[in-house]
Amino acid sequence: MNKLLKQHVICPEVCIRCYTCEMTCPIGAIEHDDNNVVVNADICNFCMECIPVCPTGSIDEWRVVQEPYSLEAQYEWMELPEQEKFADSAEAEDKNLVDPEIEALLLEAQIGAGGKVTPPKSASKPVIALYGMETPAQVVVQGNYCLTDDPDHDVRHIIFNVGDTPIPVLEGQTIGVVPPGTDPNGKPHNARLYSVSNPRDGERPGYNNISLTVKRDEKGVCSNYLCDLNQGDVVNIIGPFGSTFLMPDDPAAHLLMICTGTGSAPMRAFTMRRQRAVVGASGGMTLFFGARSAGSLPYFGPLAKVPQSLLNQHLVYSRDETQPKQYVQDRLLDNIEAVANLLINPATYIYICGLRDMEAGVEIAMTKIASESGKNWKDLRDQMRTDGRYHVETY
């Protein structure tokens, strides 16, 4: 079977033929006749400039195809064709392009949510799997900074310059990094997934860069590769992946974020997005962040600069000599009343990210906290998850 392609299409039933996309497209990939506005698959480079300007949302449509629809075919459309089903793929969604192994990794990471996860209602629509193993995007290392002051915990903040390559990532999405070389069996390495730690408009607004938070694992092929990168090195990345662990765009939403270690990456992205996007009052954010000590807590310095009014911070240490040992679940229980109020608030969205070990403790704490307001945690959690308000990614 030929390689599958992703094609940008426009829904003729929803489009009102205002031609704003056509005028916005910087490379002339969009044209129209009396019937339809259509995208030329040979020209479109997925730069996404046309997406925000469309007044209808009809522009945000994609099909996975073997053979792209021609302009002539698109001009004849009265409605969008169904996504074709391919013989070797069970599901005919965006997932078609997602490598089954990557899909498995994502599902594995989200297993702690306890069931089928839905994205927040007001989340932006993510772009998925623009770059696959056969067509990775090449990005250049712009910086590689050590975030911790603890030799046993080497956590890096790595910034990639993506140049002119469009890589539209949303906060909470992950990208895959493909380490060079082969495994002991002589096969190319699999990709490893990392949450981006920057908001959608870049590490710096308007700069085309993305950042990752990576902890060196002594035996980890990919983490050692990443942590040892130097400025100017070229890295192959794939993705973006993930369509549920996303933040609500609704400024009134309250984000309750619970994380440890590099699980702070998406929380950092969420916080920066809020700082940049929400001008007036917001629903607020609460962070429970666990580490061994201040020295091994990534982003300890920058966090101190985020005002408490935006982000209510609880930094929790398990090996701080000056304090009794505490884990995030302990701190959750210390704040039982405040957290209980958050749990019953329909504007609260919960995000849990970090080491799998934390899950059990957090579950126990949440069960206690929920019962404080007479609720059964499991029911509450399942309801929140169905509403798109409960998200877990652990590893």
Next chain:
Amino acid sequence: MTILDVNYDSLIPNNVGLSQDRKVLKALEKWHPGYISWWNDLIPKEFQESMVYLRTAVSVDPKGWTKFDYVKMPEYRWGILLAPQKEERTIPCGEHFGEPAWQEVPGEYRNMLKRMIVIQGDTEPGSVEQQRFLGLTAPSLYDMRNLFQVNVEEGRHLWAMVYLLQKYFGKDGREEADDMLVRSSGSEEAPRMLGAFNEETPDWLSFFMFTYFTDRDGKMQLESLAQSGFDPLSRTCRFMITEEAHHMFVGETGVGRTIQATIEAMNAHGITDPYDINKVRDLGVIDLPTIQKKLNLHYSLSLDLFGQEVSTNAANAFNSGIKGRFMEQRIDDDHRLASDTYIVRTIKDSKVVAEEVPALTAINMRLRDDYVRDASGGVGRWNRMIAKAGVEFEMRLPDEAFHRQIGVFSEVNADTEGNLISLESWEQQKKNWLPTKGDGDYIQSLMKPCVKPGEYASWIAPPRMGIDNKPGDFEYVKLHMA
């Protein structure tokens, strides 16, 4: 806040270096209080105080003009934004074809240019005035938000034209800018300049028809002005077009959703005859024949906006490079039209005949023909919805001779097919073609506000998709409850 405290650089998002331009800044400082008081007097107070989920343009790149947030309308940041200057842009039409585009007003065309900007500018506040009371009967918070989005952007378009007048036309430019706030839609003494902008917008179906037909005309006019050899006008209009798209969206989907509610209700109650008007109206929806009548009215009014079919003014504007044709750069001809001809329908001996006239004088007609083609696209889509529901009915654009006040057809009476008929016959039949007082009363009886998030009036279907990826039950307006 006194006017001295207004920091125009932060108050007015702009990419024209406003803070350095003392002259324009001074003129705007004088004009701005009048504008704010015009706005405050216009829109009912409870809406001025409400938080509306609006899109504000803060810059002209695609990401900069789609910033959504809750704002109170009087605090909306009306910006002055021009599309980026294209290097070495040349005049795209007329006798100066190929010469460098003017960055300053060419003296010989000063008055013509000013008049064109004034007419365009006058329509912008006109439509806000026409729609001022619609907020009170919004069929949902979603629709209310869309109305206010259209209103604030028409307000911004007025700013855009006022900026050009103040920047490039000196004292009389400033006077013209002031007059924009003096004239008022439907006024006896000082009406708006174009007829369609003095008509009432009594109900939401009229609003949707207006934003479908009249804003689509507005878009065509802007497209032609975007072809102007006067570069600041071209750049201003190019950016305005991008906002106009949302207004057309409101219109096309608004009419579509009205039709959808009707055919769904008919099907749910097993009504197959769309002309069984009383039965359909009993369901709290607007019957298709009445929707067709509204369409006839608004379409014919919008055709009048194109002016005389054969016009020396239009010829002069094209020939001097002040105003181009729709998509001028895509038209494959010499862009001068010195010897070309164009077919125009006209009346000769009480008959409609086709006549070949110099293309230069038929500029208006050509734009109108382009408009008719463009406008029929949405009608086709509405018909597909009706057909899909299995209802036997087709919406149609009436003939261009029908119900005209301007141009050759204003002299005669024609039915919707374009057959010329006697005045007597017209008087007898017009109730079948145009909304009657009874139709208006019925529609008015449905105009009851729905202000709970996710609630929609009986006569209109919820949207397929919300604004800014938000769901239909999002609280698009946080109403101020006094």
